[in-house]
Every structure is written in structure tokens, then in C-alpha cells.
Amino acid sequence: MSEQQQIRREKLEKLKEMGRNPFEVLKYDVTHHTDDIKDNFDEMDGKDVAIAGRIMSYRDMGKASFCDIQDRNGRLQVYIKMDEIGEEEYEIFKTYDIGDIVGIKGFVFRTRRGEISVHVKELKLLCKALQPLPEKWHGLKDPDLRYRQRYVDLIVNPDVRETFIKRTKIIAGIRRFLDDRGYLEVETPILSTIASGAAARPFQTHSNALDIDLYLRIATELYLKRLIVGGFEKVYDMGKNFRNEGIDIRHNPEFTMIELYEAYTDYHGMMELMENMIATVCKEVNGTTKVMYQGVEIDFAPPWNRITMMDAVKQYAGIDFKEVNTDEEAREIAVRLKLQDELKKKLKDCTKADILNAAFEAYAEKHLIQPTFLMDYPVEISPLTKRKNDDPTMTERFEAFVFGREVGNAYSELNDPIDQRERFDQQAKEKELGDDEAYEMDEDFMNSLEIGMPPTGGLGIGIDRVIMFLTDSYSIRDVILFPTMKPIDNK
RNA sequence: GACUCACUAGCUCAGUAGGUAGAGCACAUGACUUUUAAUCAUGGUGUCCGGAGUUCGACCCUCCGGUGAGUCACCA
Numbered sequence A: 001m002s003e004q005q006q007i008r009r010e011k012l013e014k015l016k017e018m019g020r021n022p023f024e025v026l027k028y029d030v031t032h033h034t035d036d037i038k039d040n041f042d043e044m045d046g047k048d049v050a051i052a053g054r055i056m057s058y059r060d061m062g063k064a065s066f067c068d069i070q071d072r073n074g075r076l077q078v079y080i081k082m083d084e085i086g087e088e089e090y091e092i093f094k095t096y097d098i099g100d101i102v103g104i105k106g107f108v109f110r111t112r113r114g115e116i117s118v119h120v121k122e123l124k125l126l127c128k129a130l131q132p133l134p135e136k137w138h139g140l141k142d143p144d145l146r147y148r149q150r151y152v153d154l155i156v157n158p159d160v161r162e163t164f165i166k167r168t169k170i171i172a173g174i175r176r177f178l179d180d181r182g183y184l185e186v187e188t189p190i191l192s193t194i195a196s197g198a199a200a201r202p203f204q205t206h207s208n209a210l211d212i213d214l215y216l217r218i219a220t221e222l223y224l225k226r227l228i229v230g231g232f233e234k235v236y237d238m239g240k241n242f243r244n245e246g247i248d249i250r251h252n253p254e255f256t257m258i259e260l261y262e263a264y265t266d267y268h269g270m271m272e273l274m275e276n277m278i279a280t281v282c283k284e285v286n287g288t289t290k291v292m293y294q295g296v297e298i299d300f301a302p303p304w305n306r307i308t309m310m311d312a313v314k315q316y317a318g319i320d321f322k323e324v325n326t327d328e329e330a331r332e333i334a335v336r337l338k339l340q341d342e343l344k345k346k347l348k349d350c351t352k353a354d355i356l357n358a359a360f361e362a363y364a365e366k367h368l369i370q371p372t373f374l375m376d377y378p379v380e381i382s383p384l385t386k387r388k389n390d391d392p393t394m395t396e397r398f399e400a401f402v403f404g405r406e407v408g409n410a411y412s413e414l415n416d417p418i419d420q421r422e423r424f425d426q427q428a429k430e431k432e433l434g435d436d437e438a439y440e441m442d443e444d445f446m447n448s449l450e451i452g453m454p455p456t457g458g459l460g461i462g463i464d465r466v467i468m469f470l471t472d473s474y475s476i477r478d479v480i481l482f483p484t485m486k487p488i489d490n491k
Numbered sequence B: 001g002a003c004u005c006a007c008u009a010g011c012u013c014a015g016u017a018g019g020u021a022g023a024g025c026a027c028a029u030g031a032c033u034u035u036u037a038a039u040c041a042u043g044g045u046g047u048c049c050g051g052a053g054u055u056c057g058a059c060c061c062u063c064c065g066g067u068g069a070g071u072c073a074c075c076a
Helices: A003-017 A034-039 A087-093 A143-148 A150-156 A158-180 A221-229 A267-286 A309-317 A327-336 A352-367 A417-432 A443-451 A463-471
Strands: A048-060 A064-071 A074-081 A101-110 A116-127 A204-207 A212-216 A234-242 A254-263 A290-293 A296-299 A305-308 A372-378 A391-402 A405-412 A456-462
Touching (some): A034 A064, A034 A116, A048 A074, A048 A116, A064 A101, A074 A101, A143 A150, A158 A234, A158 A267, A221 A443, A254 A463, A267 A372, A267 A391, A267 A405, A267 A463, A290 A463, A305 A309, A309 A352, A309 A372, A327 A352, A417 A443
Antiparallel strands (some): A064 A074, A101 A116, A391 A405
């Protein structure tokens, strides 16, 4: 234990001996927060208040001291004078440390230097901090410590607190937007015997009661569609999904996703919904639809750009896939565009769809900086999506891109049970060929489609990524309070 | 998974041809009754991420391991 920790423990012991154990305090009646006082000083001047918060710094002037007290909304200076609280109380106060939590009763005033302050008449220690806080000027910088001890990060780095308050507002804004439009928020299972609805490896667990393996959900899609079958018409589930894959600045194993489904509309309806929703929420939390993200201005005002995947590849890679008729021709183009490293399969196994997708990712994706709906994906990589009536090799699907990153994915939902079964069968073949992320067949979902699902539009949005843009956060870890970390293997 | 970088006091960081370490804040003691990164004086902080090796001697060089960050790969 460090010297500083020992000294704090000794101070606590002395307080206990005096019958002033701060941990016996049950409650404290707070009348004001620091911003109430600072924002309304003219009314508050001279009034009595009771505030509570953490001591963040102090300036000891001998028989008088100044402290900065931090509560949920900010900091306020308090002035403590020996003449006011008495010599004995003042001596006890001098044992208080940065990090301790105190309750203060006093009156509001302005110091000679103009700082709005509280003149303390009564002071009570509500919690003794046994560990010192990081340095007052530089704060806590070490990313490892910041993520592992987010509580310290939140105390000493005000912008972190701002980001997470904004996160809460964004999520509340999304709910309000959808609720106002007649959407029903529902909860679908997190534990399930089949993890389907997306291409990802699941986390596995085990039920002792049922003695079966269960998976944590990778998507909510197949359950929400069952609810459309059940007649709810507009539903959404916003919550955690879990994918057992790589961790980087855009991926955390558990992340927040919203999926929403609306009967009797299609992917065009989903485009309008998404662009209006993000613009509305952005304006609510930032006052404008424009944000600066990592130095680049992004404007979420609708309408967003709309371009098909084929047109994007034509524009940025110079290849018109409408004129590519065979897989063989596509493979020649793959060689010409130097796509071999981008392809997941061996070139000879690649279809036109694989190569179109790879060409998009290699040449076009990085150009989609302003919000853009990339429309119409090959059927092979879209197993839950309706085909386009004028081209059955393509589907009515879009992904939304911002800053070259995917933030949303939407379909005109496939409701033809016969086609859907063929798509799952195709996925099963892919799985046999070694693609362990192929979509799992879900027989009960198939049954629901046979009961009958109306034409439906569906949309999924990576909430954490949206929050990154609206808060100018570089890493997904900066918008997740407790990102997934390896434990420290000490001793 | 591969590569690069980082890890030194509670925090932010210096550091050395290889000779067991420093600063600021914080802490302790004292002075100061309107200061605000308060000031002034004095003082002590330590498994230099862990382990092994090379060496008379390792914070520093080599190897193995840990954790984190970044890039790539993977990934809607």
C-alpha cells in the first residue's frame, strides 16, 4: 500500500475515534446542484443552499480555505473560514483530502476575484476516499486505466462525462422518434438455441436446467419478423448484440444495435426513416445536423446520397458490372483491379457477386464520406432480402455509409418462404465449404413465414457507431462505458 | 492472427556508452482569513510490467511472457 493510502486510512481511523465515521452517514438533503447556483446567480446571491459533491482541489490560506466541489453537473468553489465553523471543525476539515465527498450548507456569494462561491456554515464528510485521484491538471490519460477504471475517468475527464450523457440523450431521442411514429418497442431473446440473422460467430453458453447449449444473439432479425407475422406492424428492439470476433476501434464484442421492422413498406421507406431519424436526433443533441468528425464536416440533413453498388463501382473503379455477364469475365476484372488480396475465397471459386463486392470495398467504400445509402446487393450475400423484380440476381438492400464506414443495413424483407428456404440451403452449403459465419437455418422462423409475413421493410443500425459520429469519438471504446478488456493476471 | 510502439512514484512525464533513478502535480510538516494550476519553506515517495539470459554490474542490451494502443487481416 502506498504512503498516501496509509495516511488516508489513518485519517479515517481518527475520524472514527471522534465518532465521525463518514460511512455511518445515511443521507444528505441536497437542495441545489452546482449549475443551479452558477446559472442563476442573481437570484441565488445570498441564499442558503445545501450541496454535495467531491473535493477536486483546495487552496489552503491558513485560517481560511477554498475548495472546488464537483457534483453531477460541474464544479463550484466553496469558501471555508475558521471563524465561521469554529476552530475544532476547521482542524478536522484540514484532514479532508482531494477525492473525499462532502455535504455543504452555506450561502451563495461572489468572491473579490468574481468567482461564484458558497460561503460554508456547515460541513459534513459523507465519504472518505482511500485512494488518491489522478493529477488535477493532466487528468487520467493512460487508455488502459481509463477503460478499466471508467469511474476515475468520469471523475477527472469532463469531456468523457459529456460524451456519455450525450449517448443517453441519443438513445432516448431514437426511442422518442420511433414511439412517436407508432413503433412498439419489444424485447426478443438474448439466449437462443440458434444464433442467426447475421453473418457472425456467436458466443456460446450452456443451460444447466435444460442441459442444452445456448448462444447469445448476433441479431434480432428473425424474432422481430415473427412479430410482424404476429401482426404488430411496427416493432423495434434496441439492445446488446454479441459477436465473437475481432476487437478494434469500430468493433466491441458486445455492442448496441437497433433493429426495426415496418409492415407494408420497403427499403425506400427505411431510407427515409433512417435519414430523418439520425438528422432529428443529431439536431436534438448538437443543435444542428452538421457534425465535425475527426476534422471532417458531415451533414446528416436529408436527403442522403443514394447510389447503387454497381454505379458506385462504375464511378470509383471504372468497371461497369452491368456489362459483365459471366463469372469468368468477372475474374479477369478481379485480376485487372488487383483484388486477389481482397477476396475471401480463391479466385477460381469467386462469382461475379463476390468480385463486385470486393471491388466496392477496395475502390468505392472509402469515398462514401457524406451519409450515403449504397443500394442493391447481390443475392448471394443477402440471404434474407427480396430480389429486385427486374433483376433476380440482385436484392432490395442498402447499407448506410458515413465516413467510409457502415452504420446501417436494411432490406425489403424476403417473405417468400420457398425462396427463403432455398437461400438457407445455399448458406448451409457455404457452411460446409468452410464458411463458419454462414446464416443458420431456423425452422420455426420458416414456419412463421409460411403463416405469412406481409411485405415489410427492415433496418438495423449500429448505435455505437452513430454515437461515435455525433460525439466525435475516435474509438468505439470511447462511447462504451465498460468496453471488453482482458483481465489483468496479477499474482 | 501478423506487425509496430508503449509500460519508470498515486497521476502526467523525463532519464542514462550499461554504474540501482528525477521533475511537476499529489502527499507530509510549517507559514498565510477572498484564493483559483494559490504562494513560500522543508521532506519522503519506487518490484523502473513479469521472468530468464548476457555482463563485474541491467530501467537501459538479448530472449520468453503479460497488458494496452495503432496499422493490417478478420468482421455488416
